[in-house]
Amino acid sequence: GDDLLSSQSNYLIGGDASSWDTGAAHYGAVEYSNVYDGIDLRYYGNQRQLEYDFIVDAGADALGRD
Numbered sequence: 001g002d003d004l005l006s007s008q009s010n011y012l013i014g015g016d017a018s019s020w021d022t023g024a025a026h027y028g029a030v031e032y033s034n035v036y037d038g039i040d041l042r043y044y045g046n047q048r049q050l051e052y053d054f055i056v057d058a059g060a061d062a063l064g065r066d
Helices: none
Strands: 002-011 021-036 039-046 049-056
Touching: none
Parallel strands: none
Antiparallel strands: 002 021, 021 039, 039 049
């Protein structure tokens, strides 16, 4: 995650408190590296909408050609 936010979430699922997840961090963006050869994927929020960018390295084949 990138851009750590001050908010957190708690996931209180089921009746067993030992399995609850509390204090889960929120981030402004998440980036996945090398989803395709030389191409990263970044998700982020923009005015309550989820957006994404493909980040293409110089020389990478963005069109998927062999």
